[in-house]
Amino acid sequence: MIDFFIPACYTDIKLFPVLIGMVRTLDHELYKIGSGDRMKRPVINIGLMGVGTVGTGVARVLLTEGDLLTSRTGIRFNLKTVVDLDWGRERELKFGEVKTSTNVEDIVNDPEIDIVVETIGGYEPAFTYISQALAARKHVITANKALVATKGRELFSRAKANGVNILFEASVGGGIPVIKGLREGLVANKILGLYGIVNGTSNYILTRMHQENLEFAEALREAQIKGFAEADPSLDISGVDAAHKLAILAALASGGLVDFHSIPVEGISAVTSFDINYAKSFGYVIKLLAVCRFAQNQVDLRVHPTLVPENHLLAAVNNELNAVFITGDLVGNTMFYGPGAGQNPTASAVVSDIIDLARDLLLKNGEFFSSLTINPEKILSLLPLGEISNRYYLRLYTRDQPGIFAQIAGVLGENNISISSVVQLEAHGEKEFVPIVLLTHEARENYFNNALKEIGKFDFIRPDILRLRLF
C-alpha cells in the first residue's frame, strides 16, 4: 500500500507534470558493506542501441569498469540490453549475460530500462529510435551531433513533454567535458562568446600543412592513412561537422536553439601551403574555427578557416586535437582541450552522461534537473554575416603587368577597406601569374564582398581568389 502513497514532497516541485503511475521505482540490490551489514544500492538499467566503434567502447566500460563506477557513485550500472543489426560478425567484446537483440523494441518496451544510449549515428533510424525511447519516458544519451544540431527542437521538445532528459556530452569535443563545463561549471556566467577547433580531421590537415609544408591533398591522404579522416572526408573538410558542433555549443551557451541551415560555413579545401606560409610570415596560424559571439539579441555564428595569432592558445592546438575557448562575463577566458573523437574518449563522455542521468533519476520527484537547460521554443536570431566586421587575408594571382596593384588597391579603397600589410612578389622565370597577398584593417563583410566581386571582374586576375578572416 505504501508504494501507492505519494508523499507531499513528491508533488510540489514538479515543473513538467509526470503521470505518477508511469514512474517506475528504481531497482535496488542488496550488498554487503564492511561490517557485514546488508544495505540496498540503486541499480540503473541501461539499453544500448548500436554496437559499432563508439557503442563497443561504452559497453566495454560498463562491463569491465563496473566496480570502479560503483565505488565512485554508490550506484550499480547494469547494461541490460544491447541492440544492433549485425550479430553475425566476430566481436572482441563478450556480452555475457547482457541480452543481445536486433529489435529496438527490446529496449524501448522494457519497463526496467531507465537510460537509453544511442550510438548508431546518422539521422535515421537514430532519430526514430530516440523518439520512441523519449516517448517511453526513458532518459536518452546520444553522441550524435548531426541529430542534436539539426533535430534539436524536436528532441528537446519531446524530452520535455515526457519529463525526461537528453544528454549529449560526446557530441562536441569527444572526451573533453566541455558541455558539462559550459552548462554546469560556468552556469553562473552569461556566455559572451566562444571559439572552437572542433573538427579533428581539418585540424590535423592544417597542422601538417603548417608544420611539414604539405599541400592540402597530401595532408588529407596522410590523415586518411592515420585514421583521422574518413574515406569520404567531405563532412569534415567542408566545415559542416564543425557547424553541427557549433550549433550545439551555441544552444548551450544561450539556452535557445539556432536554425542549423542558416549558419554560414566555409571549409578548408581552398587553403594552400602558400597561404599557410604567408600567414606564418605575418605571425598567424590558419585554423578552422567555429565562432559564436553574442551581440544584443542576436548571435554571430560561422565556421571558416581563420588566421589565429601565433601566440594565442588556440594556435597551439595541433594535430587531431580539439579545443573550445569560452569567454564568460564572470570567469573571463577559459579553454577546454582534448581528443575530439575516438572509441575511448567518446565512451568516457557517454559514461559521464550516464552517471549524471543516474543522479537525475535519484532526484526526489523524478523531474529532470539541468543547469543551463535549452528551451526548444527559444530560437536565436542570427546576425547576418554581411553586417559583421572582420579583418581579412586576401590572396590572388595576377598577370605581371604594371599598375595592377594600384587598381586592386583602388577597388578596396572605394569600398572603405584599408590595407594593413601587403606582399607582392616578383615573377621568376616564365610564370604567367604572380601572387599578391594582403591583410586589411577591419571592414564590413558586405563591403569586402563588393570589393571581391569587382576585383573578380579584372581580366588580369586568376579566378582562384582566396579570402580568409582574421581572429
Place this chain on the structure above:
Amino acid sequence: MIDFFIPACYTDIKLFPVLIGMVRTLDHELYKIGSGDRMKRPVINIGLMGVGTVGTGVARVLLTEGDLLTSRTGIRFNLKTVVDLDWGRERELKFGEVKTSTNVEDIVNDPEIDIVVETIGGYEPAFTYISQALAARKHVITANKALVATKGRELFSRAKANGVNILFEASVGGGIPVIKGLREGLVANKILGLYGIVNGTSNYILTRMHQENLEFAEALREAQIKGFAEADPSLDISGVDAAHKLAILAALASGGLVDFHSIPVEGISAVTSFDINYAKSFGYVIKLLAVCRFAQNQVDLRVHPTLVPENHLLAAVNNELNAVFITGDLVGNTMFYGPGAGQNPTASAVVSDIIDLARDLLLKNGEFFSSLTINPEKILSLLPLGEISNRYYLRLYTRDQPGIFAQIAGVLGENNISISSVVQLEAHGEKEFVPIVLLTHEARENYFNNALKEIGKFDFIRPDILRLRLF
C-alpha cells in the same frame, strides 16, 4: 501527519545514516508560470562567512543574478545571512534585506540555512567555523585551498559523519571548472597523471622573464604593481600555494588523501634570466609545475620549476593564467585553462558549487551524491623523490681554468648520468666565473643528488648551482 511519514524509498539507499528528525524539508515558494498557474519552487537558503574580495563577488552574483540562476535551475537561491567582522567600512555592494552580522552563530545555528559558503581564507577561524557548520549538518563550500590541502582528512571525515558534503571548486584554478571536470567529466577514467600550472604569480613572473628578459626581482615587482602578487609573495614563489592545489588535485584523482607536508616543493626564486634564455635556446620554457603521476600503489607528487618543451600546450599558458593538463586511461590528454584567481572567476566557481549542492539537497534521501568521492581513510603513499628518474638542467659557474669541465663530466659519469647537451662559454673581460649549462639524459634523482654534492665540493665552482628538471 503526512510530514512525519517516511516513505520506504527514503530509507533504503542511505550510505551514511542521517537522523531523519534533523533533516529539514526545504523551503518552497509559490510562483506564477506562463498560464497563470501557481507552482512551488524550491528555495535554498545560503549563509556567507567572510565578505572580503571573494565573498563580495559571491554575494554580488547571488544578489544581482538571481533571476538568471533561477531560470537556469528552477531553484531560488536566497542569500539569507552574511557574517563579517567589519561592517563599519563603506561597501559598494548593498545587502538590502540580507541579514548582516558579526556572529557566525547566526549562520551555524539557523536551521533554515542549507548551505554555508566560507570565504574567510586562512586556517583559523575558518577551520573552526567550517567544522561548526558541518556539525550543524550544513553543506559547506570553500575556496580555501590551504585548509582543504592540510585539513582535508578532518574536513571530509566530519562531512561524511554528518551526512553532508563539502565542495571546493574555487580552491584550484579559480574559475576553471577543473575539479568538476575531474570528478564528474572524467569520472569513468582512471587518472594516470596530471600537470598543473596552478600559481598565477609564479607563472606571471616566469612569463615576463621569458618574454621581456626581466630578472626575477624586476618581474616580481611588476607582478606586485599589477596586483598579481601579494606584498609578501612567499607562499606563491616558494611553490607552497601550488603544492596546496596539487594535494587537492591528487586527492580528487585518486579518491584518497596525501600528507601535504611530505610533498617535495621547490620555488622559482633561484631561476635567473640566464637560465630562462638557455632553456629557450634548447627549445624549452620554464614553468612552475605541480606534478602528479600514479605508479602501482604509489604516487609521484612534487612542485618545482620545470623545463617544458616549447611545443607543448602547457608552454603556451602565459601570464597569470592557470592550466591543468590531465591524462586519463580512456580520454587520453585533456587540458583545462583559465584564470586561477580574481573576484569574479572565483565567484563563478563558488556559485557553480552552490548549484551542485542544491542538486544534492533535492536528492531523494538527502544523502550526498558525488562522483569521485574522496575517502578520508585512504592515505596515498608517496613515491620517494630519490627513486624517480628525470632529465635535468644543470647550470653552474666555474673559474676559467683548464680541465674543469672534464672533472664535472667525470663526477656525472661516475654517478651514471650521461650528458645530452652542454654549453660552456668563454670568459669575456675580467669575469671571475664562467657559466656551464648542461642537459642530461634520464637519471635517478638519488644519483643526481650524489653528483651535485660532489660537484659542490670543488673549490673552483660558485655555490649558486641550479638544478632544474625536464618535463
